[in-house]
Amino acid sequence: MTSTVTTTSGTTAADLNSQLAQAAQSIIDGATGSTLDINSLVQAMVTSKTSAQASAIATQQSSDNTELSAIGKIQSALSSLDDALSGFLDGTALSQVKASLNGTGITASTTTGAVTGSYSVSVSQLATASSAQSIALPSTSTLNAGTMTLQVGSSSMNVSVTSGESLSAIATAINNSAGNPGVSATVVNATDGQHLLLTSKQTGQANTITLTSNVTATDSSGNSTALFSQGVVAGQDAQLSINGLQVTSASNTVTNALTGVTLDISGVNGATPSTPVTQTLTLVNDTSASTTAINNFVSAYNNYVTTAASLSSYNQSTSTAGPLLGDSMTNGITNGLASLISSGITSGGKTYSLSSIGLNLQPDGTISVDDDTLQNALSTNSSALTAVFNPLNGIGAKLDLFMTPYTQASGMIDQRTSTLNADLSDLQDQSTQLTDYQNALTAQYNAQFTALNNLMTQMQNNTQYLTQLFGGKDSAGTLASNK
Incomplete structure (x- = not known):
């Protein structure tokens, strides 16, 4: 069997031999009267x-790019796994608590x-905003010059x-002022x-x-009245109790009453x-959130395993590595x-396998x-x-510690990526240099063969002239003695 080598331009070795043969024939034809x-x-x-x-350059570029893409997929899969582990590293994945109220x-x-428990929440007053309203200003009344101070x-x-x-205009001035102390004005x-x-x-x-x-x-009768003669309505704090303990809050969103719990009482009437x-507030373990966190970890781990397997296996049916x-x-x-x-976790002198909580390793x-x-x-x-x-x-914690040397900045994967990118940069330089060499070689050969073609054309013209003078095969020249 004869093997066929294909160049980057799609030209095979056989094609090159054919082109060289044609080129050689062009020289012969040029010497016998044809144009090169x-x-x-x-x-x-x-x-x-x-x-x-x-x-060789194109083959290595293709290899580097393929490897670079594969390394990127490994890095992405590890990053996703690391993200899925974050809740287990800070302890939040299994300690989430959900809240419910009976009203x-x-x-x-x-x-x-937040910790599990049951609490009696009693709201006796909502927080309100302070306000002030002016007297009525009919169309027949006019404002007089003066100054208002808001604090x-x-x-x-x-x-x-x-x-x-x-x-x-006054409302607009208040609302647009950079020094507004926290007052909203409207008409x-x-x-x-x-x-x-x-x-x-x-x-x-x-x-x-x-x-x-x-x-x-x-007013229209010439009587003057203070614009704000009715005074200011003070704001009030929310008042509530939790298991009989009094709590006050400037806002109806109460964040400082129970650790890890935010209460919104604004809907109370x-x-x-x-x-x-x-109402009764009940805090229980959020097993659904924990289930989601564990399943996300399993999915991310399985994604890495299948990704790595597809990139590092050999397909016998297609003979593809x-x-x-x-x-x-x-x-x-x-x-x-x-x-x-597979090794499990040792704690308190006892080793627990992942299968003990329902995570089973497959073949x-x-x-x-x-x-x-x-x-x-x-649940237990x-x-x-x-x-x-x-x-x-x-x-x-163990998986994160193991992956860190690979995934951290300037880690093993970053170093591998940098090496491949450096090689690709060098190959690009080689490709540029080769292109420059091809251009120079083309110009050199064009000059040489153009000169050769001109020389052969001149020789052909001289041959025809001498034949006309002295004759040749089957012809008598004008100066031939045997004419």
């Missing part, structure tokens, strides 16, 4: 001289630190009012005229508006100190992870989840579950 096919001749010679190096109007959410807490602002200014068009309504942006007694104003309004609204077949780094990662998964290296066994471990808070996923030396 210089372009074909030069192309064939340049290709034959550089195709081997071009093919409406109060809602609760949990964060890190919330330690911040304050001055508002200058000009004679005849509108309430909407209400009521049946008795316009009112300027000021409201503190935050609820609570500490956010009560302090208002000083010498602005007056003059009709609560007063004499008629509080009482994966780009990382026999790769020591990939094999090291795969074998190391498998060893940690292909992946993990399958036995839901019944896992749910039983979660089994010692095996606690041991396997403990944040100190549990499976998450």
Whole structure:
């Protein structure tokens, strides 16, 4: 069997031999009266001289790019696994708590630190915002010049009012001021005229508006009245109790009452100190969140196993090898992870396997989840579950510690990637240099064969001239003696 070598341009060795043969024939034809096919001749010679190096560069570039892509897939799979382990490293994956209440109007959410338990929550007062409203300003009334000072807490602002200014202009000035202390201003068009309504942006007694104003309004009869003669309504704090312990909050979103629990009481209706609204808050382990975290870990681990297997295996049916077949780094990662998964976790002098909580290692290296066994471990808070996923030396901590030298910045994978990119850069330089050499060689050959073609054409013309003078085969020249 004759093998065929193909260059980067798609030209086979047989094609090159054919082109060279044609080029050689062009020289012969040129010497016998035909014109040289210089372009074909030069192309064939340049290709034959550089195709081997071009093919070697292209082959190595393809190999590097394929390997770079494969390493990137390994890195991505490890990164996903590392992300799935984060909740086990900080202990939050199995310690999540969910909240429920036996009524409406109060809602609760949990964060890190919440613990299971049952609590009586009684709301006697909602937090409200401070407000102040002006007197009615009919269309026949006019504002007089003056100054308003608004203060919330330690911040304050001055508002200058000009004679005849509108309430909407004052509201705009307050809302757009960079020094606004936390007051929202709007105009209400009521049946008795316009009112300027000021409201503190935050609820609570500490956010009560302090208002000083010498602005007056003059009605059609010439009577002047202070614009804010009705005073300010103070803000109030929310009042509630938890298991009889009194709690106050400037906001109806209460975050400082129970560790890890946020209560929203804004939906409570009709609560007063004499008629509080009482509900039972229940905090229990969120097994569904823990189940999701464990399944996410299994999925991420299985994704790495299948990804690594597809990149490092040999397909006998197609006779195709994966780009990382026999790769020591990939094999090291795969074998190391498998060893940690199969060896289990030792805690308190006892070794717990992952199968004890329903995570079973399969022949292909992946993990399958036995839901019944896992749910039983979660609902009973089994010692095996606690041991396997403990944040100190549990499976998450061990896998993370093992992967760190590979996945960290400037780690083994980054170094491998940098090496491949450096090689690709060098190959690109070689390719550029080869192209420059091909261009120079083409110019050289074009010049040489153009000169040769001109010489042969001149020789052919001289031959014809001499034949005309002295004759030749089957012809008599003008100067021939035997004419």
